[in-house]
Amino acid sequence: MNQRSLHFDFAGKRVLVTGGTRGIGRATVEAFLGAGARVAVNGASDASVARAIDELGAGESAIAAPGNVASVPDCERIVESAVQSLGGLDILINSAGVFKRASLADSDEALWDWTIDINVKGTYFCSRAAAPALKAMGGAIVNLSSQAGLEGYAGVTVYCTSKAAIINMTRAMAMELAPEVRVNCLCPGVIDTDMARTELDLVEQADGYPLKRIGTAAEVATAILFLSSPEAGFVTGAALPIEGGITAG
Secondary structure (H helix, E strand, O other): OOOOOOOOOOOOOEEEEEOOOOHHHHHHHHHHHHOOOEEEEOOOOHHHHHHHHHHHOOHHHEEEOOOOOOOHHHHHHHHHHHHHHHOOOOEEEEOOOOOOOEOOOOOOHHHHHHHHHHHHHHHHHHHHHHHHHHHHHOOEEEEEOOHHHOOOOOOEHHHHHHHHHHHHHHHHHHHHHOOOOEEEEEEEOOEOOHHHHHHOOHHHHHHOOOOOOOEOHHHHHHHHHHHHOHHHOOOOOOEEEEOOOOOOO
């Protein structure tokens, strides 16, 4: 682990991070571990989760919760594994997500199902499975939406659809799970991750932002910790942009 939080204390807290083996999810796992939490790390395969946990070097503070969030039974097993291994659950971070550029004409049913199942269905059913444990602890959920959930972009209609759905899902869940559980989401812009590097020209993307750069996974992770913390205790149903000002005007 090379990231330590200097601002938040999550000692004794139990956290599940889906999509926690890479990108924003991995940075979030590192940030929670650095702040003293015990973290269940989800990834799609046993091997990817085992490798991530080995690289984190967190000992018993990181436990494995592999599974495919596109599958409802897997969502339930992921949460059950985390709750049993951690002895309860205080925080759920729905970070698992996929992104692929495709025009409307080139988007087929397979792309639709893949994107919606992971981004939307996974977020919904992991949250549903975790709700009883989170209610018992007065916990929090943070969902990962996107700048593309706030604005429409040509060539990524399916992705925009999935991320917009997460924003209103967050609002509805916040209403339903209050007052016991706070539910918020983040809307990151282009972030320097392997997924973004595969699909986008990051230099070109950076020029479009008012801050003239793209974001880092660590910056998103810090915002996730804030929304999960007592410092955000009066925040629920929010969709927080973290996108260098590009949706401001």
